Each structure stands twice: as structure tokens, then as C-alpha cells.
Amino acid sequence: MRINEDTLLEGSKVVLVPYSTEHVPRYHQWMTSAELQKLTASEPLTLEQEYDMQKSWREDEDKCTFIVLDKQRWTDPSISEEECMVGDVNLFLTDPSDLSLAELEIMIAEPSYRGRGFGKEVTCMMMHYGINKLGIKKFEVKIGSDNRISIEMFKKLRFKELSVSEVFQEVTLGLTVSKASWKELLGSTDSMQQREYGKTRDSRHGAETAP
Numbered sequence: 001m002r003i004n005e006d007t008l009l010e011g012s013k014v015v016l017v018p019y020s021t022e023h024v025p026r027y028h029q030w031m032t033s034a035e036l037q038k039l040t041a042s043e044p045l046t047l048e049q050e051y052d053m054q055k056s057w058r059e060d061e062d063k064c065t066f067i068v069l070d071k072q073r074w075t076d077p078s079i080s081e082e083e084c085m086v087g088d089v090n091l092f093l094t095d096p097s098d099l100s101l102a103e104l105e106i107m108i109a110e111p112s113y114r115g116r117g118f119g120k121e122v123t124c125m126m127m128h129y130g131i132n133k134l135g136i137k138k139f140e141v142k143i144g145s146d147n148r149i150s151i152e153m154f155k156k157l158r159f160k161e162l163s164v165s166e167v168f169q170e171v172t173l174g175l176t177v178s179k180a181s182w183k184e185l186l187g188s189t190d191s192m193q194q195r196e197y198g199k200t201r202d203s204r205h206g207a208e209t210a211p
């Protein structure tokens, strides 16, 4: 989706930036992990296929994706954006006849960043963006039945079980946005700021090369 190609979302622990070609090598390296392939139900791709995937995430109108950066590292301009990467988050518009429905996917790929509140903040920020900018009213998430942590996190965010597939060993949770859930989401993302990605990146690079 091109709508977020110049969008940077800054939270308290994380910064979300659009998935660009410079992120592909690290992303590709993450996805060689058998654990992550299982947890995210992904197939391994070649580096070339990963570049094609990045292009399709950027161009296809049914996908919106951000790369998750560690804000603390990102505030130091001598650290490259690639070195700040900790995960990704996506929204897929799965039903062409209902553009208010989105499937959400999240991955905190770096194990040392899990269990520190990153996943919850990223999910809330992406939901805020989805509701506000894309007009999403219903979120769904498909989670492997044995992924206890992810199930716990989404239940804590008020997602309810919609179905269980014994065949795919997967549970589908969903949340329909209500006034109450929107208010709660606004509360948990009150520090979120939106900026222009290009300008922010250029000023980081400027700071990096300044005498």
C-alpha cells in the first residue's frame, strides 16, 4: 500500500517506518529462523523473493506494512536504521467486498526484545493507524494454537475467539471496534506521533554526517 510510504509513527518504545529495500537483508535473515517460520506460518524465501515481497507489500492495495525499530537505538543517528530493526507489523484487507475488515500480523523477531511491552505497543499503534487512516472497523488475527504468548496478548487487548481450526492447528481471534475500545486504544497510544518518514530519515542522516 502506498498510503504509508512516507509515514513514520513514533511511540514510547518503538518507531514504525514503511518497509523499504534497505530493510530486506535483515528481514530475510530473520526469516531463516525455523522458530519464526513456525510462529508466523511463513515459508522460507530466497533473498530475491524477499525483495519481490517487499515490492508487493509496498505496491499492493490490500497490504499495509511497517518495520518496527527500537526507538532508543534509533535516537542515536550513528546507528543505522537496519541495526534498529526488531520486527514488523502488517494489515491485510482480506475481503475485497468489506474494506473495513483487516487481518493483523505482528512479529517481534528479535528474541531479546520479547516480553518487554514492544508487541503490545506496536499492535495498539497499528490498530490506531488502521482505524484512523484506513477506516478499519474489524480486526482479525490467526494464531497457531500453541502460540500461548500471542493468544494471551490479543485476549488482553480484548480480542475474542471467533473460531478454531483443528486442521490448521490455528485459532482466529477478532475485535470489532466500539466507542469503548477506541477510547481505550487512544489512551494506550496517547504518546504516538506521526511524522514524514523521508524528512525524518534525512535529518537523521544529516546528523550522522554533521561535523
Ligand SMILES: CC(C)(COP(=O)(O)OP(=O)(O)OC[C@H]1O[C@@H](n2cnc3c(N)ncnc32)[C@H](O)[C@@H]1OP(=O)(O)O)[C@@H](O)C(=O)NCCC(=O)NCCS
Pocket: 036, 039, 040, 105, 106, 107, 108, 109, 113, 114, 115, 116, 117, 118, 119, 120, 121, 141, 142, 143, 144, 147, 148, 149, 150, 152, 153, 156
Ligand atoms: C507474540 C508477540 C508479538 C508478543 O510481543 P511481546 O513484545 O513479546 O509481548 P509484550 O511484552 O508486549 O506483552 C504483551 C502481552 O503478551 C503476553 N505475554 C508476553 N510475554 C509473555 C510470556 N512470556 N508468557 C505469557 N504471556 C506473555 C502478556 O499477556 C503480555 O501482557 P502484560 O505485559 O500486560 O502481561 C512476540 O512475542 C512475537 O513476535 N513472537 C514471535 C512471533 C509471533 O509469535 N508472532 C505472532 C504470530 S500471530
